[in-house]
Amino acid sequence: MIEVQKASKQFGELNALHEVDWSVQEGEWWGIIGPNGSGKSTLLRLLSGTEQASSGEVLIRGKAASSYERKQLSQMLAVLQQDGLPPVHYPVKDVLEMGRYPFQNWLGQELGNDPEDLIEGIMDKLDLRLLAKRPLDELSGGQRQRVALGQVMVQQPQILLLDEPTTYLDLRYQHQFMELVGNWRKESGITVIAVLHDLNLAAQFCDKLLVLQDGQVTGSGTPQEMLTAEHIRRVYGVEPVIVQHPVSGVPQVLISRHMEE
Ligand SMILES: Nc1ncnc2c1ncn2[C@@H]1O[C@H](COP(=O)(O)OP(=O)(O)OP(=O)(O)O)[C@@H](O)[C@H]1O
Numbered sequence: 649m650i651e652v653q654k655a656s657k658q659f660g661e662l663n664a665l666h667e668v669d670w671s672v673q674e675g676e677w678w679g680i681i682g683p684n685g686s687g688k689s690t691l692l693r694l695l696s697g698t699e700q701a702s703s704g705e706v707l708i709r710g711k712a713a714s715s716y717e718r719k720q721l722s723q724m725l726a727v728l729q730q731d732g733l734p735p736v737h738y739p740v741k742d743v744l745e746m747g748r749y750p751f752q753n754w755l756g757q758e759l760g761n762d763p764e765d766l767i768e769g770i771m772d773k774l775d776l777r778l779l780a781k782r783p784l785d786e787l788s789g790g791q792r793q794r795v796a797l798g799q800v801m802v803q804q805p806q807i808l809l810l811d812e813p814t815t816y817l818d819l820r821y822q823h824q825f826m827e828l829v830g831n832w833r834k835e836s837g838i839t840v841i842a843v844l845h846d847l848n849l850a851a852q853f854c855d856k857l858l859v860l861q862d863g864q865v866t867g868s869g870t871p872q873e874m875l876t877a878e879h880i881r882r883v884y885g886v887e888p889v890i891v892q893h894p895v896s897g898v899p900q901v902l903i904s905r906h907m908e909e
Contacts, residue, residue: 649674649807649839650695655704657690657863664690665863667704674806677833677840679850681874682860683884688843691860692809695841696727708807722750726805730812732796735785740776740795741767743784747802763802770801774828790821797828810842814849822846826853851875851898859883875899 650672657665665687672678680688693699694706697713706713708725716724733743748763749756771777774794784792793813800808808829814822830853833840844850850857851871858868861883867874880888880901889902 649709650841651705651707651710652691652694653705653707655691655694655701655706657687657694657699658702663863665694665701668860668863668865670858670865670868672839672841674839675833675837677830677853677855678842679854679857679871680841680843680860681845681847681850681857682866686860687863688860689811690863692727692811692841692843695807696725696809697721719750722803722805724805725807725809726800726803727809727811728796728800728813730815731789732793732813733784733799735787735792737783737785739781739783740787740798741771741780743795744770744776744798744802747799750803766804767802770798773831774798774801789816790818790824793817793821793825794828797825801832804836805838807839807841810840810844812843812845814844814846822849829853847875847880847901851900852893852896871898875901 652668652670655665655668656663668691680691682688690699694701695708695713697716700714708716713721744767751760771780774797776795776798779787779791779795784795787795793816810829814825817825826849829840832838842854854871856869857871857874859866859874859879866883867879875890877888877890880886886903889904890899891902893900
């Protein structure tokens with residue numbers, strides 16, 4: 649579904665990405681991890697067509713991501729940022745309806761079926777009914793991120809790109825957000841690619857991880873394969889302790905303090 653072939657991205661002298669090879673199959677959930685400045689968001693922007701590779705290819709369904717018309721790409725792919733929606737004075741229901749823009753003509757008329765049932769269904773799934781008339785600027789960050797997820801669900805994409813979507817959420821909302829994405833994926837078979845800083849969250853939810861360091865891929869595979877002490881030490885320059893999650897068995901990363909005598 650997505651093929652990245654020897655993709656590089658330069659900003660002046662800086663090699664933000666260097667010859668990245670990566671293949672994503674339909675329905676997979678990938679996490680992109682790596683230290684600050686390692687090129688994660690740049691890679692996501694190549695996938696969403698907002699930046700073009702300096703060399704190499706980024707193909708979505710066999711066609712260069714940057715060659716899709718914006719609306720055509722939006723019918724297939726949705727992007728959700730860490731602060732998904734600005735706190736504007738629009739009611740939640742209107743914001744959800746805006747998710748239909750790839751399927752509307754220039755007068756804002758829907759080109760296909762009436763999306764009302766779709767929007768109602770998504771409000772139920774995300775528990776947004778009671779918030780429907782509330783303006784976004786009166787909601788908490790966690791509630792607003794749930795609306796942002798609703799808006800991309802209304803868009804009905806086949807590929808979802810998430811750029812650090814849980815950064816501003818507390819522990820409960822982080823998990824709730826990831827569970828909602830997981831349920832959506834189970835129901836609709838969408839492909840999910842998420843840039844995540846939280847390795848433990850990544851291990852719990854992603855099937856596979858792509859690890860970047862200084863713009864290069866240092867590994868790709870299951871969380872079990874990627875989250876080894878040696879790999880994390882090398883990539884992040886920290887001394888980790890890897891334990892197994894007592895319930896799910898996935899690797900979890902702990903960091904010890906430097907204890908002075
Ligand atoms: N538009 C740009 N112009 C110049 N340099 C850029 C631009 N965008 C990114 N960079 C640089 O490219 C490198 C990779 O940045 P990127 O944002 O992809 O990293 P990241 O892994 O997402 O980082 P973080 O975890 O801190 O969000 C960084 O050194 C950054 O300064």
